[in-house]
Amino acid sequence: MAEEQIRAGGTPFLSSAGTTPTTLIEGEKTEITRFRMFITPEVLAEISNLRTEVNALKATVSEIKTEPEGAKRDLTEEIRVVEVKEMTIEEARPLVEEFLRKYLEENKQVYPSDVADELGLKYELVKEIFDILEKEDRLKKRGG
Amino acid sequence: MSKPFLTYHTNENDAISGERIVLEARKLSKPTAISDKTSRHGAQRVKADKAEAWIERAYVAGTRKF
Numbered sequence: 001m002a003e004e005q006i007r008a009g010g011t012p013f014l015s016s017a018g019t020t021p022t023t024l025i026e027g028e029k030t031e032i033t034r035f036r037m038f039i040t041p042e043v044l045a046e047i048s049n050l051r052t053e054v055n056a057l058k059a060t061v062s063e064i065k066t067e068p069e070g071a072k073r074d075l076t077e078e079i080r081v082v083e084v085k086e087m088t089i090e091e092a093r094p095l096v097e098e099f100l101r102k103y104l105e106e107n108k109q110v111y112p113s114d115v116a117d118e119l120g121l122k123y124e125l126v127k128e129i130f131d132i133l134e135k136e137d138r139l140k141k142r143g144g
Numbered sequence: 145m146s147k148p149f150l151t152y153h154t155n156e157n158d159a160i161s162g163e164r165i166v167l168e169a170r171k172l173s174k175p176t177a178i179s180d181k182t183s184r185h186g187a188q189r190v191k192a193d194k195a196e197a198w199i200e201r202a203y204v205a206g207t208r209k210f
Contacts (some may be wrong), residue, residue, distance in 0.1 A: 058157045100209045109202035122167070124147055130203060138210055142202040 046062060082120050092121055096129045100139070109142050150198050163200030169195030 087095075096115055103110055116126040133139040146152070153160070179186045186193035 097210050104205050111164060111200050111202055113200055115163075124149070127149060134203070134206070137206040137208045140206045141198050141205045142204050 055122055080117075082117055085120050087121060087125065089125065089132075092119075093124055093129050093132075095119055096121070096126060097133075097138075100133075146196070147198075150196070152165055152196075156207050160197060160199055163202070164200045165197050167195060167197040169193060 003053065011109050016075055037084055049137075105113075112126045113123060115121070115130075116123045126140060130139060134141065157207050167190075171193040172195075173191040175188040175190050177186055
């Protein structure tokens, strides 16, 4: 409305004393009822640009708020690639024992598949080492 | 893919059941959530093509330390 007034060569005052000011920018409303403001077309153009920028920022914030769910979904769909190393029992056993020593300090139980995946070893190899460790009483089957 | 420590059951409707089942497959589907009106706990199902699965037991620390 003010812009039209200015374009039409009308009064450059947006609002006169004693009248309710026109809200140009949405936001917190104040209790001020009396003010005089001179707004040039440049200022109005700037306000319009700012309004566009605010809307763009609102859209970005909305996107960011929904992003964690999307990121979580992507992570669950992601496949972890384990490159299996070719090793003999003699080579792999110290690695497995070291892993188990630390792992069993923090966890009550361990599955061979966890070790195979973590160390990138063949499942059969880890199972064989578990069988040896079980015979040596270093490991035992849970509930067994 | 065959593993010497496994016992293979290859007939239709042969089933295995365990706390943890390890599954290796050439192709694995995305999980599908299964629920009906009576089930209290939901489950998920995956389909695996050219697959083998086995039951895995958990191990705990034995009497001898590492």
